[in-house]
Amino acid sequence: MAQDPLxxxxxxxxxxxxEVLPLEPALxxxxxxxxxxxxxxxxLRQEIYLRVYExxxxxxxxxxxxxxxxxxxxxxxxRLRHKKVVPIDTVADMEWLNVYDPKPDPxxxxxARQDLRRLEEALDSLPxxxxxxxxxxxxxxxxxxxxxxxxxxxxxxxxxxxxxxVRILADTVPSRxxxxxxxxxxYLTRRS
Numbered sequence: 065m066a067q068d069p070l071x072x073x074x075x076x077x078x079x080x081x082x083e084v085l086p087l088e089p090a091l092x093x094x095x096x097x098x099x100x101x102x103x104x105x106x107x108l109r110q111e112i113y114l115r116v117y118e119x120x121x122x123x124x125x126x127x128x129x130x131x132x133x134x135x136x137x138x139x140x141x142x143r144l145r146h147k148k149v150v151p152i153d154t155v156a157d158m159e160w161l162n163v164y165d166p167k168p169d170p171x172x173x174x175x176a177r178q179d180l181r182r183l184e185e186a187l188d189s190l191p192x193x194x195x196x197x198x199x200x201x202x203x204x205x206x207x208x209x210x211x212x213x214x215x216x217x218x219x220x221x222x223x224x225x226x227x228x229x230v231r232i233l234a235d236t237v238p239s240r241x242x243x244x245x246x247x248x249x250x251y252l253t254r255r256s
Contacts, residue, residue: 076120083128084116091132098140108143112136186236190229193217197225198233 091112095105115135116125125131187195193215200206200214208226212219 079120079124080117084132087129087132094136112139186233190232194225194229197222198229201226
């Protein structure tokens with residue numbers, strides 16, 4: 065026996081109001097974080113809702129939240145493909161593919177803490193004046209002229225201290241590339 069279209073629409077409407085609409089604040093945060101043109105956010109939301117609603121008329125997705133965010137991600141990808149011009153910040157920040165939890169996973173947290181510890185140890189191992197120059201430059205954002213005035217030395221000496229610090233740090237802190245290689249291997253291992 066075929067179901068009445070009006071009855072189907074009413075039941076989908078009720079499902080949509082109780083299951084999907086409460087997720088709107090999280091969806092809008094996701095869209096704000098991951099779509100470069102803020103003027104299109106409301107159109108994106110409406111198109112996502114339309115896709116979810118149409119899918120629910122065929123079969124109710126369960127669980128709802130992953131389905132909603134996967135739909136959002138697919139719509140963003142579709143829009144980027146159609147625009148053919150992808151803003152560099154969209155390509156550079158691939159974290160937006162992580163739909164379910166924006167927080168770093170435990171491995172990333174531990175790795176970041178270890179990197180920070182190694183950096184602190186490397187900074188502590190620098191000669192005092194080189195450490196002072198690199199911290200003023202990289203942490204506090206001083207210009208070389210400001211560092212020279214602060215430390216009471218010539219600009220050329222500041223350059224020498226910074227160059228020395230960078231060489232030592234590059235030798236003692238593992239390269240970012242190596243870290244990315246390890247993460248890529250972990251990812252491929254998990255996928256297989």
